[in-house]
Amino acid sequence: MKLGIPASRIGGRHPLKGCPACFEEDEGRHGFAYWHVAEQLPSVMVCRKHRRPLQIAWDPVTPVHRRGWLLPKRGLKRDWIEVPVTTDEQMERLLSVATLSVHFAAMEPGTLDPRVLAKTYQLALRGRGLATEKGSLRIAALVRATRSHYRGIEDVPGFEALGSITADWPGLAGALARRRPRPGHPLKHILLLSMLFDTWAEFRETYSEALAATEEPIHSPAIDSHAVQLEAFRQNVIDGDSIRAASAKAGICTTTGVKWATQLGLTFTARTKSFTEAQKRKARRKLLAGSDVDDVATEFSVSRITINRMLGSDPSLQEAWRFARFVATRTQVRKRFQALLATHPNLPVKALRSIRGNGYMWLYRHDRPWLLDHLPALWQPSRLR
Numbered sequence: 001m002k003l004g005i006p007a008s009r010i011g012g013r014h015p016l017k018g019c020p021a022c023f024e025e026d027e028g029r030h031g032f033a034y035w036h037v038a039e040q041l042p043s044v045m046v047c048r049k050h051r052r053p054l055q056i057a058w059d060p061v062t063p064v065h066r067r068g069w070l071l072p073k074r075g076l077k078r079d080w081i082e083v084p085v086t087t088d089e090q091m092e093r094l095l096s097v098a099t100l101s102v103h104f105a106a107m108e109p110g111t112l113d114p115r116v117l118a119k120t121y122q123l124a125l126r127g128r129g130l131a132t133e134k135g136s137l138r139i140a141a142l143v144r145a146t147r148s149h150y151r152g153i154e155d156v157p158g159f160e161a162l163g164s165i166t167a168d169w170p171g172l173a174g175a176l177a178r179r180r181p182r183p184g185h186p187l188k189h190i191l192l193l194s195m196l197f198d199t200w201a202e203f204r205e206t207y208s209e210a211l212a213a214t215e216e217p218i219h220s221p222a223i224d225s226h227a228v229q230l231e232a233f234r235q236n237v238i239d240g241d242s243i244r245a246a247s248a249k250a251g252i253c254t255t256t257g258v259k260w261a262t263q264l265g266l267t268f269t270a271r272t273k274s275f276t277e278a279q280k281r282k283a284r285r286k287l288l289a290g291s292d293v294d295d296v297a298t299e300f301s302v303s304r305i306t307i308n309r310m311l312g313s314d315p316s317l318q319e320a321w322r323f324a325r326f327v328a329t330r331t332q333v334r335k336r337f338q339a340l341l342a343t344h345p346n347l348p349v350k351a352l353r354s355i356r357g358n359g360y361m362w363l364y365r366h367d368r369p370w371l372l373d374h375l376p377a378l379w380q381p382s383r384l385r
């Protein structure tokens with residue numbers, strides 16, 4: 001969530017993967033096969049040790065919802081789909097992407113500074129003739145280079161997103177390489193890295209070069225405080241604040257807030273302006289007290305969809321509301337039933353149940369102990385059954 005992965009075009013669905021040759025070795029060595037962490041990285045599609053495509057574990061149901069996913073070969077019976085790698089060239093590309101991914105994932109958090117990284121990309125783009133001295137991208141050359149570099153790879157499952165990204169390569173390279181880079185999915189960084197550098201060592205060398213050439217302090221307070229503000233804003237929206245509320249907290253106007261949210265790739269629903277934060281808090285209190293959705297909607301002059309959405313977006317509120325509704329209904333039904341018994345003290349249960357709104361069935365289903373306690377003696381258990 002923090003990386004914005006679900007909102008990114010790359011998405012967050014990453015099935016488990018493994019190498020059959022590695023599994024066999026695991027079984028020989030340990031008695032069972034296990035999932036290898038490096039092979040689960042979204043950008044790793046081939047086994048570096050055996051230089052062969054990985055197999056994707058295909059489960060009809062999301063594997064995390066089942067217990068059988070813990071080990072690759074035991075427990076859950078599943079289908080395996082081999083990553084289709086058809087040419088040697090594709091294999092080389094995927095091996096390079098896999099190797100870079102493993103190095104990338106093995107770095108301590110915070111090893112790379114985004115602005116130095118951007119400068120590293122700029123140096124490499126210039127070195128490959130894909131950018132001018134001044135830093136503008138040579139777009140036609142960049143598109144050509146990308147197409148030829150990743151030819152055929154967008155057909156590999158898991159890299160489908162590449163197809164949608166490649167159309168926008170100049171934009172992507174520009175976003176990651178500009179002076180104040182935009183955040184990007186790690187997969188995008190790895191694809192750009194793999195295109196610009198032959199080895200991890202070459203990348204690290206260029207990075208050191210870029211770092212040495214950075215004269216200004218890397219952590220300029222102005223940029224840091226902006227980043228902190230932006231991050232707080234994003235977290236508030238993810239936690240359920242409306243854009244309006246998150247903007248107020250960040251001390252910016254809602255228009256800027258909407259702009260930020262769009263830039264950060266946050267999904268948000270535009271809310272009706274008449275439903276203010278204060279009103280929302282009041283409506284929430286009403287719901288917590290078990291008020292009817294229609295009543296609350298009428299009271300605050302909003303649609304019942306708005307109130308239902310409030311409940312739907314907040315599971316704990318919804319649960320509290322349901323419980324409060326249940327208690328309110330129970331109190332009502334009990335009262336009515338007691339009144340009925342008081343007015344018809346000697347009525348047989350059958351006759352009582354024919355009276356409209358008697359509540360007997362409801363109590364029988366939801367409140368049986370109370371019902372048994374309050375029924376007149378002549379109806380007690382044997383008849384009730």
Ligand SMILES: [Zn+2]
Nearest residue numbers: 019022047050
């Ligand atoms: Zn292997």
